[in-house]
Amino acid sequence: MSEERTAWGWGLASIDGAGHTLDVWYPKLELGAAPAEAERPNHGFDALAHSEPDARGVRRMPVFTVSRLDSPIADAADAYLRLHLLSMRMAKPNTLNLDGIFAALSNVVWTNYGPFAVEDFALRKMDVMGAQAKAGLAGGMAAPRVEVNVLGVDKFPRMVDYVVPDGVRIGDADRVRLGAHLASGTTVMHAGFVNFNAGTLGTSMIEGRVSQGVVVGDGSDVGGGSSIMGTLSGGGKLRNSIGEHSLLGANAGIGISLGDNCVVEAGLYVTAGTKITIHDKARIAAGEPLEVVKGSELSGRDNILFIRNSVSGTIEARYRKVGIALNEKLHKN
Numbered sequence: 001m002s003e004e005r006t007a008w009g010w011g012l013a014s015i016d017g018a019g020h021t022l023d024v025w026y027p028k029l030e031l032g033a034a035p036a037e038a039e040r041p042n043h044g045f046d047a048l049a050h051s052e053p054d055a056r057g058v059r060r061m062p063v064f065t066v067s068r069l070d071s072p073i074a075d076a077a078d079a080y081l082r083l084h085l086l087s088m089r090m091a092k093p094n095t096l097n098l099d100g101i102f103a104a105l106s107n108v109v110w111t112n113y114g115p116f117a118v119e120d121f122a123l124r125k126m127d128v129m130g131a132q133a134k135a136g137l138a139g140g141m142a143a144p145r146v147e148v149n150v151l152g153v154d155k156f157p158r159m160v161d162y163v164v165p166d167g168v169r170i171g172d173a174d175r176v177r178l179g180a181h182l183a184s185g186t187t188v189m190h191a192g193f194v195n196f197n198a199g200t201l202g203t204s205m206i207e208g209r210v211s212q213g214v215v216v217g218d219g220s221d222v223g224g225g226s227s228i229m230g231t232l233s234g235g236g237k238l239r240n241s242i243g244e245h246s247l248l249g250a251n252a253g254i255g256i257s258l259g260d261n262c263v264v265e266a267g268l269y270v271t272a273g274t275k276i277t278i279h280d281k282a283r284i285a286a287g288e289p290l291e292v293v294k295g296s297e298l299s300g301r302d303n304i305l306f307i308r309n310s311v312s313g314t315i316e317a318r319y320r321k322v323g324i325a326l327n328e329k330l331h332k333n
Helices: 076-087 121-138 281-286
Strands: 006-015 021-025 059-068 108-111 114-117 150-154 186-188 198-200 204-206 220-222 275-278 292-294 304-308 315-319
Touching (some): 006 076, 021 114, 059 076
Parallel strands (some): 204 220, 275 315
Antiparallel strands (some): 006 059, 304 315
Protein backbone atom coordinates (compact mmCIF):
# COMPACT_ATOMS: atom_id res chain seq x y z
CA MET A 1 0.00 0.00 0.00
CA SER A 2 1.44 3.38 -1.01
CA GLU A 3 2.10 6.00 1.66
CA GLU A 4 -0.62 8.65 1.97
CA ARG A 5 0.29 12.05 0.54
CA THR A 6 0.50 15.00 2.93
CA ALA A 7 0.99 18.76 2.80
CA TRP A 8 1.55 21.25 5.59
CA GLY A 9 2.02 24.90 6.45
CA TRP A 10 1.29 27.82 8.75
CA GLY A 11 -1.85 29.81 8.08
CA LEU A 12 -3.65 32.83 9.50
CA ALA A 13 -7.24 31.95 10.41
CA SER A 14 -10.23 34.28 10.88
CA ILE A 15 -12.48 32.95 13.66
CA ASP A 16 -15.91 34.41 14.50
CA GLY A 17 -17.55 34.75 17.91
CA ALA A 18 -19.14 31.30 17.68
CA GLY A 19 -15.76 29.69 17.06
CA HIS A 20 -16.34 29.06 13.34
CA THR A 21 -13.36 29.41 11.02
CA LEU A 22 -14.31 31.90 8.31
CA ASP A 23 -11.12 31.59 6.27
CA VAL A 24 -7.45 30.64 6.44
CA TRP A 25 -4.67 32.26 4.40
CA TYR A 26 -1.53 30.21 3.68
CA PRO A 27 1.28 32.33 2.17
CA LYS A 28 3.45 29.22 1.69
CA LEU A 29 2.84 25.48 1.70
CA GLU A 30 5.03 22.41 1.54
CA LEU A 31 4.38 18.90 0.24
CA GLY A 32 5.53 15.89 2.25
CA ALA A 33 5.76 14.98 5.92
CA ALA A 34 5.45 17.85 8.41
CA PRO A 35 8.49 18.75 10.54
CA ALA A 36 8.65 18.19 14.27
CA GLU A 37 6.93 20.81 16.42
CA ALA A 38 10.25 22.38 17.45
CA GLU A 39 11.05 23.01 13.78
CA ARG A 40 7.86 24.92 12.91
CA PRO A 41 8.64 28.67 13.24
CA ASN A 42 5.56 30.70 12.26
CA HIS A 43 7.47 33.50 10.56
CA GLY A 44 5.62 36.79 11.14
CA PHE A 45 2.23 35.35 12.02
CA ASP A 46 2.27 36.37 15.68
CA ALA A 47 2.59 40.03 14.63
CA LEU A 48 -0.50 39.73 12.44
CA ALA A 49 -2.61 37.84 14.95
CA HIS A 50 -5.00 39.28 17.53
CA SER A 51 -6.63 37.07 20.13
CA GLU A 52 -9.29 39.66 21.01
CA PRO A 53 -12.20 40.12 18.56
CA ASP A 54 -12.04 43.19 16.32
CA ALA A 55 -15.05 45.29 15.33
CA ARG A 56 -16.19 42.47 13.03
CA GLY A 57 -16.24 40.11 15.99
CA VAL A 58 -13.38 38.20 14.40
CA ARG A 59 -10.12 36.95 15.89
CA ARG A 60 -7.00 36.31 13.73
CA MET A 61 -5.05 33.29 14.93
CA PRO A 62 -2.03 31.38 13.57
CA VAL A 63 -2.77 27.74 12.76
CA PHE A 64 -0.43 24.94 11.76
CA THR A 65 -2.19 22.52 9.45
CA VAL A 66 -1.23 19.08 8.22
CA SER A 67 -3.45 17.76 5.43
CA ARG A 68 -3.73 14.10 4.48
CA LEU A 69 -4.54 14.68 0.84
CA ASP A 70 -6.04 11.26 0.08
CA SER A 71 -8.45 11.35 3.03
CA PRO A 72 -11.74 13.30 3.31
CA ILE A 73 -11.39 16.89 4.46
CA ALA A 74 -11.13 17.17 8.25
CA ASP A 75 -12.07 20.82 8.90
CA ALA A 76 -12.04 24.33 7.43
CA ALA A 77 -8.27 24.77 7.82
CA ASP A 78 -7.74 21.53 5.90
CA ALA A 79 -10.20 22.63 3.19
CA TYR A 80 -8.43 25.97 2.72
CA LEU A 81 -5.04 24.26 2.55
CA ARG A 82 -6.21 22.04 -0.33
CA LEU A 83 -7.78 24.98 -2.16
CA HIS A 84 -4.48 26.85 -1.83
CA LEU A 85 -2.56 23.87 -3.21
CA LEU A 86 -4.71 23.97 -6.35
CA SER A 87 -4.37 27.72 -6.89
CA MET A 88 -0.65 27.63 -6.09
CA ARG A 89 -0.35 25.00 -8.87
CA MET A 90 1.10 22.49 -6.41
CA ALA A 91 -1.71 20.07 -7.30
CA LYS A 92 -3.76 19.69 -10.49
CA PRO A 93 -7.56 19.53 -10.53
CA ASN A 94 -9.06 16.14 -9.64
CA THR A 95 -5.89 14.94 -7.86
CA LEU A 96 -6.95 15.80 -4.28
CA ASN A 97 -9.69 14.25 -2.14
CA LEU A 98 -12.24 17.05 -1.67
CA ASP A 99 -14.94 14.95 0.00
CA GLY A 100 -16.63 16.98 2.74
CA ILE A 101 -15.53 20.40 1.52
CA PHE A 102 -19.00 21.99 1.59
CA ALA A 103 -19.66 20.78 5.13
CA ALA A 104 -16.26 22.06 6.29
CA LEU A 105 -16.63 25.58 4.89
CA SER A 106 -18.82 28.28 6.45
CA ASN A 107 -20.97 30.60 4.39
CA VAL A 108 -19.23 33.97 4.71
CA VAL A 109 -19.96 37.62 3.93
CA TRP A 110 -16.87 38.71 1.96
CA THR A 111 -16.21 42.46 2.19
CA ASN A 112 -13.52 45.08 1.65
CA TYR A 113 -12.90 44.78 5.43
CA GLY A 114 -12.42 41.03 5.26
CA PRO A 115 -14.75 38.14 6.12
CA PHE A 116 -17.80 38.56 8.38
CA ALA A 117 -20.10 35.95 9.87
CA VAL A 118 -23.50 35.94 8.16
CA GLU A 119 -25.60 35.72 11.33
CA ASP A 120 -24.88 39.15 12.84
CA PHE A 121 -23.52 40.95 9.79
CA ALA A 122 -25.74 44.07 10.02
CA LEU A 123 -24.74 44.78 13.62
CA ARG A 124 -21.08 44.05 12.98
CA LYS A 125 -21.14 46.33 9.96
CA MET A 126 -22.34 49.15 12.22
CA ASP A 127 -19.56 48.35 14.69
CA VAL A 128 -16.92 48.59 11.96
CA MET A 129 -18.31 51.88 10.67
CA GLY A 130 -18.38 53.28 14.20
CA ALA A 131 -14.84 52.14 14.98
CA GLN A 132 -13.47 53.70 11.79
CA ALA A 133 -15.30 56.95 12.46
CA LYS A 134 -13.88 57.12 16.01
CA ALA A 135 -10.38 56.44 14.71
CA GLY A 136 -10.72 59.35 12.29
CA LEU A 137 -11.95 61.73 14.98
CA ALA A 138 -9.16 60.66 17.33
CA GLY A 139 -6.68 61.62 14.65
CA GLY A 140 -8.11 65.12 14.45
CA MET A 141 -9.99 64.54 11.20
CA ALA A 142 -13.64 64.99 10.41
CA ALA A 143 -15.67 61.81 10.77
CA PRO A 144 -14.90 59.86 7.59
CA ARG A 145 -17.54 58.28 5.40
CA VAL A 146 -17.03 54.56 5.96
CA GLU A 147 -18.39 52.04 3.51
CA VAL A 148 -18.45 48.30 4.10
CA ASN A 149 -18.87 46.89 0.61
CA VAL A 150 -20.14 43.34 0.26
CA LEU A 151 -18.26 41.50 -2.48
CA GLY A 152 -20.22 38.27 -2.14
CA VAL A 153 -21.88 35.79 0.20
CA ASP A 154 -20.42 32.35 -0.43
CA LYS A 155 -18.40 29.48 0.95
CA PHE A 156 -15.55 30.17 -1.48
CA PRO A 157 -13.64 33.48 -1.66
CA ARG A 158 -11.97 35.09 -4.65
CA MET A 159 -8.70 33.40 -5.55
CA VAL A 160 -6.67 36.59 -5.90
CA ASP A 161 -7.26 37.62 -2.29
CA TYR A 162 -5.21 34.56 -1.28
CA VAL A 163 -3.13 33.42 -4.27
CA VAL A 164 -1.90 35.41 -7.28
CA PRO A 165 -0.19 32.98 -9.68
CA ASP A 166 2.43 34.37 -12.06
CA GLY A 167 1.98 34.43 -15.83
CA VAL A 168 -1.80 34.87 -15.59
CA ARG A 169 -4.24 37.66 -16.52
CA ILE A 170 -7.70 37.89 -14.91
CA GLY A 171 -10.18 40.46 -16.18
CA ASP A 172 -12.64 40.19 -13.27
CA ALA A 173 -11.28 38.77 -10.01
CA ASP A 174 -14.79 38.03 -8.72
CA ARG A 175 -15.16 35.29 -11.34
CA VAL A 176 -12.26 33.07 -10.25
CA ARG A 177 -12.78 31.13 -7.03
CA LEU A 178 -10.05 30.03 -4.65
CA GLY A 179 -9.12 26.51 -5.72
CA ALA A 180 -8.97 27.38 -9.41
CA HIS A 181 -5.82 26.11 -11.15
CA LEU A 182 -4.58 28.59 -13.77
CA ALA A 183 -1.45 27.61 -15.68
CA SER A 184 1.04 30.24 -16.83
CA GLY A 185 -0.13 31.77 -20.09
CA THR A 186 -3.81 31.68 -19.14
CA THR A 187 -6.05 34.69 -19.72
CA VAL A 188 -9.47 34.76 -18.04
CA MET A 189 -11.51 37.46 -19.74
CA HIS A 190 -14.11 39.57 -17.90
CA ALA A 191 -17.01 37.21 -18.70
CA GLY A 192 -14.99 34.06 -18.00
CA PHE A 193 -15.54 31.99 -14.85
CA VAL A 194 -13.33 29.31 -13.30
CA ASN A 195 -14.61 27.27 -10.36
CA PHE A 196 -12.57 25.53 -7.66
CA ASN A 197 -10.92 22.21 -8.62
CA ALA A 198 -10.98 23.29 -12.27
CA GLY A 199 -8.82 25.25 -14.66
CA THR A 200 -6.10 25.15 -17.28
CA LEU A 201 -3.00 23.06 -17.92
CA GLY A 202 -1.26 25.44 -20.33
CA THR A 203 -1.75 28.53 -22.46
CA SER A 204 -5.49 29.17 -22.79
CA MET A 205 -8.09 31.87 -23.36
CA ILE A 206 -11.08 31.50 -21.02
CA GLU A 207 -14.11 33.57 -22.04
CA GLY A 208 -16.79 31.11 -20.91
CA ARG A 209 -17.58 28.97 -17.85
CA VAL A 210 -15.21 26.28 -16.61
CA SER A 211 -17.16 24.23 -14.07
CA GLN A 212 -15.88 22.25 -11.09
CA GLY A 213 -13.77 19.26 -12.13
CA VAL A 214 -13.16 20.52 -15.68
CA VAL A 215 -9.65 20.93 -17.09
CA VAL A 216 -8.70 22.73 -20.31
CA GLY A 217 -5.61 21.63 -22.20
CA ASP A 218 -2.74 23.71 -23.55
CA GLY A 219 -3.55 25.99 -26.48
CA SER A 220 -7.34 25.76 -26.20
CA ASP A 221 -9.94 28.53 -26.23
CA VAL A 222 -13.23 28.53 -24.28
CA GLY A 223 -15.30 31.06 -26.25
CA GLY A 224 -17.45 33.88 -24.91
CA GLY A 225 -20.67 32.73 -23.24
CA SER A 226 -19.79 29.05 -23.63
CA SER A 227 -20.27 26.42 -20.93
CA ILE A 228 -18.69 23.14 -19.88
CA MET A 229 -20.89 20.91 -17.74
CA GLY A 230 -19.40 19.97 -14.37
CA THR A 231 -20.33 17.50 -11.67
CA LEU A 232 -21.76 19.62 -8.83
CA SER A 233 -25.43 19.72 -9.86
CA GLY A 234 -26.51 16.20 -10.71
CA GLY A 235 -23.72 15.61 -13.19
CA GLY A 236 -22.70 12.28 -11.70
CA LYS A 237 -19.02 11.36 -11.52
CA LEU A 238 -18.18 11.88 -15.20
CA ARG A 239 -15.64 14.68 -15.51
CA ASN A 240 -15.58 16.56 -18.80
CA SER A 241 -12.45 18.11 -20.21
CA ILE A 242 -11.03 19.86 -23.26
CA GLY A 243 -7.84 18.61 -24.87
CA GLU A 244 -5.09 20.63 -26.53
CA HIS A 245 -5.55 23.14 -29.39
CA SER A 246 -9.33 22.90 -29.33
CA LEU A 247 -12.04 25.55 -29.51
CA LEU A 248 -15.42 25.70 -27.77
CA GLY A 249 -17.18 28.35 -29.84
CA ALA A 250 -19.01 31.39 -28.48
CA ASN A 251 -22.29 30.49 -26.70
CA ALA A 252 -21.61 26.79 -27.32
CA GLY A 253 -21.54 24.08 -24.66
CA ILE A 254 -20.45 20.52 -24.02
CA GLY A 255 -21.64 17.73 -21.77
CA ILE A 256 -18.91 15.47 -23.18
CA SER A 257 -15.15 15.79 -23.34
CA LEU A 258 -13.30 17.16 -26.34
CA GLY A 259 -10.04 15.58 -27.43
CA ASP A 260 -7.16 17.38 -29.14
CA ASN A 261 -7.70 19.56 -32.24
CA CYS A 262 -11.50 19.73 -31.87
CA VAL A 263 -13.95 22.55 -32.57
CA VAL A 264 -17.57 23.02 -31.47
CA GLU A 265 -19.20 25.69 -33.62
CA ALA A 266 -20.72 28.79 -32.05
CA GLY A 267 -24.12 28.27 -30.44
CA LEU A 268 -24.04 24.46 -30.57
CA TYR A 269 -24.57 22.41 -27.38
CA VAL A 270 -23.39 18.80 -27.48
CA THR A 271 -24.39 16.48 -24.62
CA ALA A 272 -23.90 12.77 -24.02
CA GLY A 273 -27.33 12.01 -25.48
CA THR A 274 -27.13 14.31 -28.53
CA LYS A 275 -27.69 12.41 -31.80
CA ILE A 276 -24.77 13.15 -34.11
CA THR A 277 -24.37 12.19 -37.75
CA ILE A 278 -20.87 11.07 -38.78
CA HIS A 279 -20.03 12.94 -41.99
CA ASP A 280 -18.31 10.18 -44.02
CA LYS A 281 -17.36 11.22 -47.56
CA ALA A 282 -16.87 7.62 -48.68
CA ARG A 283 -20.40 6.65 -47.63
CA ILE A 284 -21.84 9.75 -49.25
CA ALA A 285 -20.06 8.94 -52.53
CA ALA A 286 -21.35 5.36 -52.39
CA GLY A 287 -24.89 6.51 -51.64
CA GLU A 288 -24.89 4.66 -48.31
CA PRO A 289 -26.71 5.97 -45.20
CA LEU A 290 -24.58 7.87 -42.71
CA GLU A 291 -23.97 6.51 -39.19
CA VAL A 292 -25.74 8.27 -36.30
CA VAL A 293 -24.25 7.98 -32.80
CA LYS A 294 -24.77 9.51 -29.37
CA GLY A 295 -22.45 12.25 -28.22
CA SER A 296 -21.06 9.98 -25.51
CA GLU A 297 -19.53 7.75 -28.20
CA LEU A 298 -17.42 10.65 -29.46
CA SER A 299 -16.40 11.92 -26.01
CA GLY A 300 -12.67 12.54 -25.78
CA ARG A 301 -11.90 11.74 -29.41
CA ASP A 302 -9.43 13.87 -31.34
CA ASN A 303 -9.75 15.85 -34.59
CA ILE A 304 -13.52 16.42 -34.69
CA LEU A 305 -15.46 19.43 -35.92
CA PHE A 306 -18.97 19.53 -34.41
CA ILE A 307 -21.39 21.63 -36.50
CA ARG A 308 -25.10 21.99 -37.15
CA ASN A 309 -25.96 21.65 -40.83
CA SER A 310 -27.59 24.97 -41.68
CA VAL A 311 -29.84 23.33 -44.30
CA SER A 312 -31.05 20.16 -42.60
CA GLY A 313 -30.51 21.16 -38.96
CA THR A 314 -28.64 17.88 -38.37
CA ILE A 315 -25.74 17.94 -35.91
CA GLU A 316 -22.69 16.55 -37.68
CA ALA A 317 -19.21 15.40 -36.72
CA ARG A 318 -16.60 16.02 -39.39
CA TYR A 319 -12.92 15.14 -39.47
CA ARG A 320 -10.61 18.06 -38.64
CA LYS A 321 -6.89 17.66 -39.19
CA VAL A 322 -5.38 20.80 -37.67
CA GLY A 323 -6.04 22.35 -34.28
CA ILE A 324 -6.45 26.06 -33.52
CA ALA A 325 -3.47 28.34 -32.90
CA LEU A 326 -3.68 30.96 -30.17
CA ASN A 327 -1.96 34.34 -30.48
CA GLU A 328 1.42 33.87 -28.75
CA LYS A 329 1.90 37.61 -28.05
CA LEU A 330 -1.56 37.82 -26.47
CA HIS A 331 -0.73 35.05 -23.99
CA LYS A 332 2.78 36.12 -23.11
CA ASN A 333 1.87 37.23 -19.59
